[in-house]
Amino acid sequence: MSMRIGSGVARAAGLVALTGLAACGGGDSPGADEIRIGAIFDLTGPTADVGTHYADGLRGFVEWTNRQGGIAGRTLDLAFQDYGYDVGRAEQLYSQYAQRGVVAFMGWGTGDTEALRLRIVEDRIPFTSASLSHVLGDPEEAPYNFLTATTYSDQFFIVLDFIKERHEAAGLPGQPRVALLHNASPFGLSPWQQGGQAYAAQIGVDAEAYEMPRGATDFTAELTQVRQSGAQYVVFQNTSGPVALALRNARSLGLDVTFVCLNWCANELLIDLAPEAAESVMGSMPFAPLSEEVEGTRDIRAYLAGEGISLEETSNAFTQGWWTMAVMAEGIRRTLESGLELSGPNIKASLETLDEFDTGGVSVPITFTADDHRGSKGLRIYIVEDGAWRPVSEFRAVATDP
């Protein structure tokens, strides 16, 4: 009995030690020559496949910039943690970093970006995330959110235009029939609910949306439904992992359609996961893959070479992370160069001066204005040929603004 009680005390002491440990991670303020930026990454959650590369890219840019002497002589101090795609955890980390004096915040998912939308306005902290939900680009709804890449809705519009053109060019009869297979989440439904459904009807494309359940190990049921609907084109709004699985299922089913990936599955990871099934899949990519030797990937290649990381080990999510951070850094640079105090509102104002900001051919030039935070409104369509993404179109802009 006494043993039990004694060990109970020991265990209680362990608990106290753990909470004490947590307590010591208090708020140290950034030094005068530091620029503190907060970030959350998904390294372990359901979107960790692309999340890890995005995180590497974002951190890579920070390291690279610091090695070049930082921004106006000040180093970037990136405070980050994995949040495992957990909204509550994202809020905790945000609040922790806000207290530690971050001047900008880099988010990740649609759910957490939505959840933090009002908090960042209150704290006046500019926020860029990997969520490209259309509403986040509207300063009336989300004044401190900035979208560096083409929104999911815009990507879907461009893909629908592209499909319609190809359909007509090939002289096929009737309206093109499109199935949107999407992740079962706000991220997945975003292009459909935020204008996609209406746009398809407007330009004369027959479109249906199908859900890809999370954590599924087989999509044969969904794909059978797609086949029965007579769809000729399947557009994926999901991350590489589930899409690679769906593509393999589709090949075994013998589904003869054209596949198009939006943003988060249009990457090298998809080819790694399904080398054969990914062949001839098309993709909308707001950021060029690393294999493309343009001005905007030169620093990235140099950085990766220096770190001893081969291009095959990473993906264009790396480019996206790198350039998303680079655009935020540009806002910070402009603030410092105009001699203003480095505060949220000033960085926001500086970002809104970005006019046709050149990313070296990686994406369309980026423009923010006071009433439009959708930075880029165009992208190129790529296709997988011999295990690599190759462009099939020049940069295409959103045809109309619905």
Add this chain to the structure above:
Amino acid sequence: MRSGVFHTSYEADMGLRTTPPERVRMALFAVAVLAFPFVASPYWLNLANQIAIATVGAIGLNILTGYAGQISLGQGAFMAVGAYSAGLLTLRVGLPWGVSIALACVITAAVGVFFGLPSLRLKGLYLAMATLAAQEIVEWILTHWTALTGGTEALVLPAPRLLDVRLNSDFGFYWVGAAAAAATAVFAANLFRTRAGRAFVAIRDQDIAASAMGVDVFRYKLMAFATSSFFVGLSGALLAYYRTIVTWERFTLDTSITYLAMIIVGGLGSISGSFFGAVFLTLLPVGIGMVGESLQDVMPGVAGVVPHAQQAAFGLVIILFLVFEPRGLAKIWANVKDYFSVWPFAYRT
């Protein structure tokens, strides 16, 4: 030294806190709770608020699972019902936040009863599957009934105000959260001294025997679902008004499992255990994350593993509790109290 707790009057027997040490501890705790927001930073207030909301939810789940023995994997769904009801009643009907929260609790209780109906026939694992279905069904309805819930887009609620003070600030909400957690704890502690509460425990321990003793098993099972869901709905509604943004991604199966872990680690069938569990599982990822972050500069290799270790630690903690102290933190706390109350002796008689 005292050899036990003996009551000499009915009043004393009915007291919740009867011994002087209990009263002193309670008073110290109350003072700490009242003083905390004046010394804590907004970050720690934010954590405290999460703990308060989790405490309400965990007590709710403990009423159903810990006391009445009905396992539920639908916690996330019931919290979502509470959050969405509170939000929609304000946004679509225009009710003030207090009324919305109160009605949201009642709506969640009704939904809880509905999904509790299978408990008439199902027990144990089978009931777990039925409540898992509740989780999936509610999630599906919330994301697909676009006309009502706005689909996957988040609901944005107006900030709750009381006499022109905004209550969803970290400081302001602390008082709402702490009051709600305290009220829930007092209600639950008293519940198990009533006929209904005793009936819940009787059903948990042996439903056939309970039935033979005249307990209307089905009625009390449904009552357990209703009471539990009422508080779970309250925690969801509080969360909605604290964050003022409601997204269903916050209320997935992961949430249900986290809450189950909370009451297992804290102590099944214990009010204080629900609180301990809420504290522990809110701070565990924070603690591990901080260790990871401090290792980022020192040992970059190790830091890369930390996020994954965090997932493993969560599971490990639950396994360790099941092995070494199935009755959870509440039992450990009881052991500590016993240890000091009989010190320097090892045990009572």
